[in-house]
Amino acid sequence: MSRHATGLRAWFLQRATAIYLLLFIIYVLQHMIANPPQDYHAWQGWIAQPLVGLGILLFFTSLLLHAWVGFRDVLIDYIHPTAIRVTVLTLVGFVLAGCAIWVLQIIFTATAA
Template structure:
């Protein structure tokens, strides 16, 4: 794949993830302003709903993809020493993967009753 097509794919991922993030935030704020969970158990029941869980996981995947594309583009454009760029990309990539695993663990454990 050419360099231009790679840039187009990154551009499309950035725009698609931004649209989902915006729509999800608007929906969630709207829903929660009228149906606020009044206790921890109510909040846990809300998050344990499969539709909410899937939408929330997609939200965080979109957030991590959006962050990765943005960080990657900034580092590629402004960090010129190759080894430093690879080191920073590895650092941020590892951090985003760790955040994704932590988010998935938190969301899946929210539905488990203790």
């Protein structure tokens, strides 16, 4: 197998992030059913736990990577003019980077208070 197998890398990244997203959603649903937070301070206390905060950070990292790989593959397959493809990929990248900054702000605000 070649080291330049970017399609295989993208395929693996898409599957690995999907598995993590599914497992974390199951964990959160299970936690919310068994022990739902009653108010904002309970939510904040739960999110402020180091492993939960790390899990949430990994969840959103996986979500953004999953979205990037999906958008990139669709755009590469269906937008053939290079200039338009690069422009749209750049816009998608900026939107996802903005989402990442927003998520970091939310997580660090919740854990710092």
